[in-house]
Amino acid sequence: MPGLNANEYDAVIIGAGIGGLVCGCYLAKAGMKVLIAEQHFKPGGYCTSFKRGKFTFDAAAHSFGGYRKDGIVRKVFRDLGLDMLLNIKRYDPSDIIMSPDYKISFRSDVAETIKDFISAFPLESDNIEKFFHFLNNPSPISFARMRNWTFRQLLDHYFLDNKLKTILAFPLLGNGGLPPSLMSAFTGSKIFTEFLLDGGYYPEGGMQALPIALVGRFKELGGELRLSCLVKQIVVRDGKVAGVHFENNDFISSRYVVSNCDAMQTFSDLLGSEVVSKEILNEIETMSPSLSMFVLYLGVDNNTFQSLHQPGTNLWILNSYDIEQIYSKINKGHFDEIDDFMMRISPDNQTILAFVNAPFKSRAYWTSKKGKLTEIFIKGIMRNVLPDLTKHLIFRDAATPYTLYRYTLNYKGAAYGWSGIPSQSSFSRYRCPSFINGLYLTGHWITQVQGIPGVIYIGYDTAKMISRK
Amino acid sequence: MPDSVEKEIVSIIAEVSGFDEEEIKPDANFFDDLEIDSIKAIEITVAIEKKFKISVRDEDVPLITTVKHAVELVNTLLEQKAANARA
């Protein structure tokens, strides 16, 4: 690039999560000299896969949404030419919720999903139509009106039947880590439209294919990625970013710094109290991160499950119609009392991924609990779905909240950034903090829309903001 | 006072939308001209409430669609607040 020395960049991005990678691609496409520094030895953050023997597991994210014709993920992949590189398949149904009395499928054709709900809850048929109409025709003003609403208020606004409300709320606990009484109506609605009504997309080769394709494109556009490269400080001079320091003390100078890593780390460690006011640090101290997860990875012998359940579909097992109570048991770590979880047989029919939300605890706590919890969880799957499971089990392992933290440095192993309660929505005012010129935050800590669609949106939008300058 | 309300609001819109302050005309429509979507509409409303320590009633939210209308709304709410404080 003209005018810049080897250690000078237009923009440095901290973290090669999906948010950072998307942002990096757009900035490089706009002609900037961009460096992405990632502390892990592979890119993707929560969107990675790993191999154990002949099995490939998705580490955390295991499908994505927002890929409909005018969806944000489709737009971004098209802009970046990734739609041609990736072979993306949609699994139909994307999700099935099984409760003691009902089995509801989320189909690619939303009309079919609505039909399913109506045949289960005929007395609520008008309300179901209205609720889905509201979700499918989002209006910025109606969401701004509901900015202080919880998802519970939204459900109560539309429905009477408690079982129906619970079924609608359960996948939001898994995909957002909150019960309806705490989750903001906006976040909950977005989980619906982006994860459930337009979910079930999966790239051939596993979730790692997404960051691999993004990195490939980023490099073609002239971007530079450094792996195993931990950023330890964002250097600010006279109210303006100057660059970053790596762990090995190397300094890289840069006009813009984009942080894709967790917000607590960004403000407390990378910037620190010399740059960030006490008031803001205190505010962040009191904020609560979203719940973490306990993730089970199982490898099974060949073709065991072909006739049982559709591979590629998220199967939600709900045994109690009291989400608030499930949430409270999760927070207390009473896993032996929880029989509600998500599981998914992989598209290649070889593995099972299952998860339950879990609180962050020390490494020692999880080391002592991991084995027992794995057993409890396997028994739950056998009781509810696959009675013969242990006969076919070849491999088992699990990731605890501590594991998730260790690999991505997400504060408290949070699965979705800050927890999506209405009062925390104002954190997004720090997307480009006015007290530090040239600093931008991107990724799931700064968006109210969860998961891959949310971070793809914010990565794209962050690049757009920077390019406009 | 009115001047500074307008300045603050323009600065909020600039921060949220990514457009430069000079580009944000009093009559520009947030949704049609400044690419404000649902997320940003919430951010703007929340930021205005925080900045001026007011709460916008549900029925007034649709007024937050241009700088001009937002300034009028905030001024009205600030006057009401001052009147309430005096009462």
Ligand SMILES: Cc1cc2nc3c(=O)[nH]c(=O)nc-3n(C[C@H](O)[C@H](O)[C@H](O)COP(=O)(O)OP(=O)(O)OC[C@H]3O[C@@H](n4cnc5c(N)ncnc54)[C@H](O)[C@@H]3O)c2cc1C
């Ligand atoms: C178990 C689980 C299952 C999930 N399932 C789904 C799903 O099916 N669908 C879906 O859409 N979403 C899912 N999510 C959520 C989704 O995966 C995340 O919200 C999303 O991937 C976050 O992307 P990100 O870019 O914001 O950040 P991250 O993925 O957290 O990436 C941040 C990156 O920054 C790096 N980093 C951190 N600190 C530093 C530093 N100091 N220096 C350099 N690098 C640093 C990290 O190593 C990491 O690579 C799931 C999450 C979990 C935990």
